Amino acid sequence: MVAEEKFKVLPSKLHSHVYCPRITVFETIFKPSLKQRIRMILGRIYHVFFEILKLRGYRREELLEIELGGNIVLRGRPDGYLEKEDEISVVEVKSYRAPKWGDAWDSDKAQILAYGLILHKLKGKNIVLKIRYIDREVEVPFNTENVSWLFEVIEDYKRTVQSSWIKDVRRGVKCSKCPFKELCDLIDSLS
Numbered sequence: 699m700v701a702e703e704k705f706k707v708l709p710s711k712l713h714s715h716v717y718c719p720r721i722t723v724f725e726t727i728f729k730p731s732l733k734q735r736i737r738m739i740l741g742r743i744y745h746v747f748f749e750i751l752k753l754r755g756y757r758r759e760e761l762l763e764i765e766l767g768g769n770i771v772l773r774g775r776p777d778g779y780l781e782k783e784d785e786i787s788v789v790e791v792k793s794y795r796a797p798k799w800g801d802a803w804d805s806d807k808a809q810i811l812a813y814g815l816i817l818h819k820l821k822g823k824n825i826v827l828k829i830r831y832i833d834r835e836v837e838v839p840f841n842t843e844n845v846s847w848l849f850e851v852i853e854d855y856k857r858t859v860q861s862s863w864i865k866d867v868r869r870g871v872k873c874s875k876c877p878f879k880e881l882c883d884l885i886d887s888l889s
């Protein structure tokens with residue numbers, strides 16, 4: 699009997715999914731173009747050289763991975779973390795501002811909660827999550843409420859990938875730089 703392939707979930711994909719679930723569908727259907735791949739690589743290089751270097755004293759790690767129920771594997775590499783005797787501080791660096799109101803952007807929350815969950819399951823320690831925006835640092839509580847929300851996001855992400863369901867979403871500023879803008883304009887003009 700052939701074992702069922704695990705469903706892989708990357709925290710960065712959860713980030714995109716919370717930002718806009720349509721991106722999940724489009725990225726599943728269309729492979730990125732050469733231009734998009736170059737842009738992603740340049741973005742990654744920028745991130746590593748100009749942002750990660752700020753995390754002196756924090757540890758970087760190879761890919762970390764845990765298994766969740768439902769044949770799901772959660773796999774990711776946090777920007778940095780600091781491990782103490784009974785606590786792990788995870789930090790995620792962002793090259794944009796925090797929201798004017800509230801704490802962190804939901805997409806960033808999903809991503810860092812996923813790193814927190816991976817480290818919590820692997821090391822069994824308390825987790826402190828911090829997002830470093832360019833204007834301030836925000837702490838995201840690693841508590842039952844937030845972890846339950848994370849599981850809902852993971853389930854919704856899985857459902858969306860498997861069904862390729864293009865949801866109705868609120869269009870706005872977030873669409874201005876999105877590579878799928880023309881496609882969404884077309885879809886919305888037909889509906």
Ligand code: SF4
Pocket residue numbers: 718719720721867868869870872873876877878879880882
């Ligand atoms: S254009 Fe807007 S609605 Fe469409 S995928 Fe991009 S962010 Fe989502």
